[in-house]
Amino acid sequence: xxxxxxIEHFKNPQNVGSMPDADGxxxxxxxxxxxxxxxxxxxxxxxxxxxxxxxxxxTASIATSSMTTVLAKGKSLGDALEITEQDxxxxxxxxxxxxxxxxxxxxGALRKAIQNYYENQRIADAHDxxxxx
Numbered sequence: 001x002x003x004x005x006x007i008e009h010f011k012n013p014q015n016v017g018s019m020p021d022a023d024g025x026x027x028x029x030x031x032x033x034x035x036x037x038x039x040x041x042x043x044x045x046x047x048x049x050x051x052x053x054x055x056x057x058x059t060a061s062i063a064t065s066s067m068t069t070v071l072a073k074g075k076s077l078g079d080a081l082e083i084t085e086q087d088x089x090x091x092x093x094x095x096x097x098x099x100x101x102x103x104x105x106x107x108g109a110l111r112k113a114i115q116n117y118y119e120n121q122r123i124a125d126a127h128d129x130x131x132x133x
Contacts, residue, residue: 003093006063013066015052015073022052024120026112028105035061035102039069039109043117046077053109060099067091068106077114083107 002010019025019040029036035057042050051073055065067088072080085103089095095103 001096005093009063009066010059013062015069017052018054019052024113024117026109026116028108037065037105037109039113041113048072048075048080060095060102064088064103064106068110072110
C-alpha cells in the first residue's frame with residue numbers, strides 16, 4: 001500500500017519538533033480526517049536555513065510533513081513557495097489515491113509559514129521606520 005520511502009519517513013520523520021524562535025509559523029488542518037500540521041521556519045537572507053514540524057495524523061500525514069520539510073530546507077523562499085503537492089507525492093514514491101490529500105497539509109502549512117514570516121518582517125520594518133523598538 002505505501003512505498004518504502006513513505007514508511008521510512010513515517011518511522012523516522014525528519015525535522016520533527018517545535019521551534020520557539022521561529023521566524024514564521026503556519027498551521028493547517030483537514031476537518032474531514034482530523035489531521036493537523038504546523039510548520040516552523042528559520043530564515044536567513046531569504047533562505048530556509050531550518051525547518052521543523054508538529055503533526056497529528058495518519059501515516060501519510062506524517063510522511064508528507066517530513067518530506068515537505070526535506071524538500072524546503074535550504075531553498076530560497078521563492079523556490080519553497082513553488083513546491084507542489086505532486087512534488088511531495090513524487091518524492092515519496094507515490095501515495096495511495098485516498099491518501100494524496102495529505103500532501104495538501106504540507107504545502108498549505110509551508111506557504112502559511114512563509115506568509116507569516118513576511119508579515120513578521122513587515123511589522124519589524126514598520127517598527128524600525130517609526131523608531132518604536
